Amino acid sequence: MDSLTQACLGGALGGAVLGRRLGRKSILLGAVAATLPDLDSFIGYGNAVADYTYHRSVTHSVFVLSLLAGVFTLVCARLPATRKVPTRSWFWFWWLCLVTHPILDAFTTYGTQLLWPIASPPVAWKTIFIIDPLYTLPMLVAILVALIRGTQGRAILIGLALSTVYLGFSIAAKSMVLAQVSPALVQRGLEDRPVMVQPTPLNTLVWRVTVIDDDRQLEALVSLFDDRHTLAFDSFRRPMVAHDMLVDSASGQRLGWFAAPFWRSEEHDGTLVVTDLRMGQPGTYSFAFVLGERDDSGQWHPVTSRSAETTRPDTRLLSALFQRITHPEALCPSDFGDRDLLLPDAECRHPG
Template identity: 55%
Template sequence: MDSVTQACLGATLGGAVLGRQLGRRALVAGAVLATIPDLDSFLDFGDAVADYTYHRSFSHSLLVLTGVATLLAILLSRWRHTRAIGFKRWWWFCALILLTHPLLDAFTTYGTQLLWPISSPPVAWKTIFIIDPLYTLPMLIALIAGLIRGQPRRISMIGLGLSSLYLAFTIGAKAEVMARLTPELAARGLEDQAVMVQPAPLTSLLWRVTVIDDERQLEGMISLFDDADELQLDSFSRSTELAPATLKFAAGRRLAWFAGPFRRFDIIDNRLVVTDMRMGLPGNYSFAFAIARRDTPDAAWQAIPARSSDGRHGSLNTLQALGRRIVDPTAFCPADLARQAAIHAQLLASECRHGRATDEL
């Protein structure tokens, strides 16, 4: 989740655990402690792919953070200014704040390496977008109220409770979408393909569906308010003939481990580019990496220091269209983004736009 949300979570947890003893200081200390795991964002791991895939690794490990929480609790329980509170309560304070940080991150799409250094794939439950105001707002209000009143324990618990109820709602919302989606995929013979369901930006009322069907990437949107059971999927090319070449390089193998099958491949300016399709929407991907280059089409690929390619970010118009799509199935389709020249040739067909040519979208 974003840093503001993590700070609010840490602050309200701090207020709930030690608000009676520390007052406002519990909120401030909790907010500061909750930001520590994300300091890995400032570390240089060597290249763009390493920076991308080692984020949320050791600093988000439940094993590492349990040890850090224990060490902090020992130090705080022995320091003359804080030892009156005692080890047990300090341990709960530190452990709850530090451990909930990666656990909350695991509900997003990015991927969190909860068991580092065990090399299992990153955990991503994909029930909440990385920024969701409805989750953050109750804790933010509780934090402000606690700072004003100076007695944050009760208000912190209320804020935590409301945010936790919303998080539970996102789990139920995804389950509802999956219940609608499963028979539709089975009817198409896609039940054995890799499927990703994740919330659209800033909301849990609209969900993005991605299916990897060999060389095709199928994209659709499902709103909790949709009446029709029919799933409409737009089809994009993934240029999978380039996939074997990417696996010859360490950066390509690292991205395959991190993003799984949800990668697309392109040649841009004689560079071999791998895109993480989980982040963003077709034509608005946030993370793309050039990992090799060649001077001519017949030359062999040569490794280059991995660097970020031309990743795009959603525009205000796209966000507005997604907002309208919650209640209006015609407001937005993944194929609409084929208007952008960068992905014009990638669109194979559109069920959402009834197969119209891309220049009509």
């Protein structure tokens, strides 16, 4: 999640645990503690793919953060200014503020390595967008009320409860979308294909559905208010140029472990550009990387990975996205971009 949301969650938890003992300081300290795991954003790992895939790893491990919570607890138990607070209370404060950060991140699409150093795939439950005002606002308002009136009231607990209920709703909403999509996949003979369901920006009412069918990428937008019989996919080509070189290179293997099969590789002016299809929308993906170059003989060779240029999303489509909540014809996946890859069997009716 974004830093503001993480700070709000940490501040609310800090106030809930130590508000009676530390007052407003508990909120401020909790907000700072909750943002500590994201300090890994300032660490360079040697190349663009490594920076991308090692983010949310060491500093987002529940094992590492639990150990760090223990260290901070011992320090607070010994300092004259803080040792009046029971050691057990300090532990719960630090543990909750730190560990809830990666757990909340795991509800997004990016991928969080909760069990590092165990080499398990990144956890990504994909039930909430990285920025969602309806999740953040209850905690933000509660914190502001507590800072103004003091931490003795129930505002923080109410804010935490409302945000938690909304997070629970996001899980239920995804289950509803999956229940709607599954019969349509069976009807199309796609039930055994990799499927990704995730919320669209700033809401949990319209969801993006992505299906990988070999060299095709099928995309649909599904609203919780859609009729179960109106699911329509836009179909795009999914090129995988220089696949053998890609899967043999170190950066390709790392990126494949992180994102495959939701990726594609294309040639752009003699370079091999690999795009993570999970992050963004068709044509407006957030992350792409140059992993190879073609020599004069036409052979591909891996290079030190670097970030490739990506297309910024058209903010004018936000209004159409919110119209899509109740109007299936308001927006189609190809309206975001990738029209050059759109296949003739696209099913979604495009406005205009």
